[in-house]
Amino acid sequence: MGIGRDVFYNATKLNIMGMGFCYPGRLPNGGDAPPRPECAPLWHDKLLALMPQIELILLVGGYAQRRYLGKGSMTEMVRAQEQGGRFMPLPHPSWRTTAWERKNPWFAEEVLPRLQAEVARLTA
Numbered sequence: 018m019g020i021g022r023d024v025f026y027n028a029t030k031l032n033i034m035g036m037g038f039c040y041p042g043r044l045p046n047g048g049d050a051p052p053r054p055e056c057a058p059l060w061h062d063k064l065l066a067l068m069p070q071i072e073l074i075l076l077v078g079g080y081a082q083r084r085y086l087g088k089g090s091m092t093e094m095v096r097a098q099e100q101g102g103r104f105m106p107l108p109h110p111s112w113r114t115t116a117w118e119r120k121n122p123w124f125a126e127e128v129l130p131r132l133q134a135e136v137a138r139l140t141a
Contacts (some may be wrong), residue, residue, distance in 0.1 A: 019133035020140060030140045034064060036080045057084050071103070072139055075132075078109035092121060095128065104134060 037052030038060060044050050061084070065071065076082045082094045085104055089097075094106040094122050108114040108124070120125055 018136045020136060027140075031067070034061070036078075036084065054100045064071050073135060076104050076106040078107075082106045091117070093100055095121075095124065098128070105135070107132070 018025075020031070035052070036063075037056035039056070041050040041053055041054065044059055071110055074085070076085055076094075077090050082089075082091065086097075086106060091106070095108060098105050108117055
């Protein structure tokens with residue numbers, strides 16, 4: 018996002034809300050299990066209603082994107098964000114997306130600069 022600790026840890030400028038509110042455990046073949054399905058429907062709308070001033074919501078990863086944007090591949094959703102709006106879908110920043118980023122250089126060239134500019138504008 019191109020921000021420093023002073024913005025990242027400033028709750029008046031930035032907040033993080035997970036898809037679940039507990040650790041779902043590990044999968045037998047490694048990696049985290051999916052978020053529990055009852056968490057987001059139970060809490061997200063209630064918490065977002067307490068923050069009506071939010072102008073941008075980063076949908077980081079497939080679970081968040083499917084919850085708010087519906088079905089589709091991550092690539093389709095990240096590409097579609099060019100249409101603007103309150104949501105900006107992004108790949109989850111993990112080692113698993115490294116190959117995806119290499120196959121989709123437009124992400125670093127087009128999306129990340131737009132994300133950084135928008136975050137800078139909103140946190141100024």
